[in-house]
Amino acid sequence: MSQTAWTSQGGFFGHPRGLATLFFTEMWERFSYYGMRGILILFMVDAIQTGGLGLTVGRAATVYGLYTAAAYLMALPGGWFADKVVGPRNAVFYGGVLIAAGQFCLALAATVPVGFYSGLVLIVSGTGLLKPNVSAIVGRLYPEGGARRDAGFSVFYMGINLGAFIGPLVCGALGEHVAWKWAFTAAGVGMVLGLVQYKMGAGLADLGRTPAHDTAERAKSRRTLLGTAFTILAVSAAVYLLQSRGITAFTLEQFADATGYLIFGLVVAYFVSLLVSGEWDAVVKKRLVLIFLLVVGSALFWSGFEQAGSSMNLFAAQYTDRVIFGWQAPASWLQAVNPIFIITLAPVFGWIWLALGSKNPSVAVKFGLGLVLLGLGFLVMAWAAVYATPVNGVSPMWLVVAYFLHTSGELCVSPIGLSAVTKLAPNELVGRMMGVWFMGTSLGNLIAGRAAGLMEDLPLTRLFGTVAGIVLGSGILYILFKRPISKLSEGVE
Numbered sequence: 001m002s003q004t005a006w007t008s009q010g011g012f013f014g015h016p017r018g019l020a021t022l023f024f025t026e027m028w029e030r031f032s033y034y035g036m037r038g039i040l041i042l043f044m045v046d047a048i049q050t051g052g053l054g055l056t057v058g059r060a061a062t063v064y065g066l067y068t069a070a071a072y073l074m075a076l077p078g079g080w081f082a083d084k085v086v087g088p089r090n091a092v093f094y095g096g097v098l099i100a101a102g103q104f105c106l107a108l109a110a111t112v113p114v115g116f117y118s119g120l121v122l123i124v125s126g127t128g129l130l131k132p133n134v135s136a137i138v139g140r141l142y143p144e145g146g147a148r149r150d151a152g153f154s155v156f157y158m159g160i161n162l163g164a165f166i167g168p169l170v171c172g173a174l175g176e177h178v179a180w181k182w183a184f185t186a187a188g189v190g191m192v193l194g195l196v197q198y199k200m201g202a203g204l205a206d207l208g209r210t211p212a213h214d215t216a217e218r219a220k221s222r223r224t225l226l227g228t229a230f231t232i233l234a235v236s237a238a239v240y241l242l243q244s245r246g247i248t249a250f251t252l253e254q255f256a257d258a259t260g261y262l263i264f265g266l267v268v269a270y271f272v273s274l275l276v277s278g279e280w281d282a283v284v285k286k287r288l289v290l291i292f293l294l295v296v297g298s299a300l301f302w303s304g305f306e307q308a309g310s311s312m313n314l315f316a317a318q319y320t321d322r323v324i325f326g327w328q329a330p331a332s333w334l335q336a337v338n339p340i341f342i343i344t345l346a347p348v349f350g351w352i353w354l355a356l357g358s359k360n361p362s363v364a365v366k367f368g369l370g371l372v373l374l375g376l377g378f379l380v381m382a383w384a385a386v387y388a389t390p391v392n393g394v395s396p397m398w399l400v401v402a403y404f405l406h407t408s409g410e411l412c413v414s415p416i417g418l419s420a421v422t423k424l425a426p427n428e429l430v431g432r433m434m435g436v437w438f439m440g441t442s443l444g445n446l447i448a449g450r451a452a453g454l455m456e457d458l459p460l461t462r463l464f465g466t467v468a469g470i471v472l473g474s475g476i477l478y479i480l481f482k483r484p485i486s487k488l489s490e491g492v493e
Helices: 003-009 017-045 057-073 075-107 114-140 146-177 180-202 215-244 252-276 282-309 311-319 331-359 363-387 397-424 427-456 460-480 482-487
Strands: none
Touching (some): 017 057, 017 075, 017 114, 017 146, 017 180, 017 311, 017 331, 057 114, 075 180, 114 146, 146 180, 252 427, 282 311, 282 331, 282 363, 282 397, 282 427, 282 482, 311 331, 311 363, 311 397, 311 460, 363 397, 397 427, 460 482
16 A cells, blocks of 8 residues: 555544654653653752752752753744754754753763753753654644644644653652662653654655755754754853852853843844834734733743742652552652643533633633633642641642642643734744744743742742732733733734
8 A cells, every 4th residue: 555545544543644653752752851850850959969969949940940941942943943954854853862862961960960961951952953843744744734634733732741641650750769860761761762763653654855855965964963962062061160160250040030031021122123113014013912912921821830840849749748558659740640631621621612602711811711720729839838847748639739720721821822823923923923932931931940949938838829929910910901902813813
């Protein structure tokens, strides 16, 4: 049977054969990312004597925030690099190679400290290459578009959450009950498995061509990749040496804060430049203002939600009773709760929006509701903190309830925001608007890390209560001003 016939009949849940390859590639990449993310801050604050880095909570949370922020921010140059140099197909493979190399560097971090920072930068660079381009290839499998394309992305999204569920379970058990290095090794091995099946599957399905057709251009792209990798390692080593010897004129925390201001400043400056430009009419400018408000709302949301891997992960490790029949479950296992809720709740929310029909809430109301649900989750955490002590931990159900509320909020913000941006932006700006959207996500991740660093200085009730107050207040504002906000979307349903 020919490839064309095989594809037309559907080879993976009724979809093109290439979807299976991309499904498992992304599943293993998310296994690697979330498996490592689930233990990252626990490893950083663990004592040197037991294999950790011995960092303070403030320093560890700042590193965590910078790392997660950079992972989203690198999607911008990663997409450009694929389009201009190596093509999406090669970008996915090269990104996976960098991710695997980064995980193996982290496995050596306890004995080779510079390996930690090099590992993080390699993973960030690899994620920037792989993450946006694997999604782009999925879209190219469906040139006809339509409902079949949407269904294909739904199947692909299941692979993301399957990896996000399994990763913390495997890496968490290895890291917290065996040794941190084996957890990072497992994350690296997972990415290698993804690369192997990607190469094998790519030979059986058309995943698109690369612009580097001749031998000279392919060699140039490989040299570019190797040069980038060596530059990353050299810069990481230099930064580590300068920081460890106290030579730098700024602290890591100051650098993180400056980065946050820079990201926000760039977003504001970009929107201002569009609004003062004579290129767009009044209707388009109103829509651009709405996109800016959605980017701000997204940043606010992720500034709370992404504390799942930092402050809430530390709460699970230090203030939660995880003993089951005399055996203590890894704290990082609670990181698997969110993907479970995503898998079970996503169809429910999709059905609710359709069932409401003409009464379907506006994007402003959905964003407001998402922020309110996030705030309620942090109120639950503030309540739990009243009873929590390092000696007497609280039930893990406090965290499960909080994650349920946070996931419900995510389903009101993330898919809704992505859809709204693609509809509101002019065709000429859709790509750039998606880049700005990810900049908002990056800023939210950075703020989440900095907020989690306050666990050392603030009582937990105050920390979680403050976060709850900020996001609840923001959500209520979006709901109260739903009419003027909705007027900005003139002509778009």
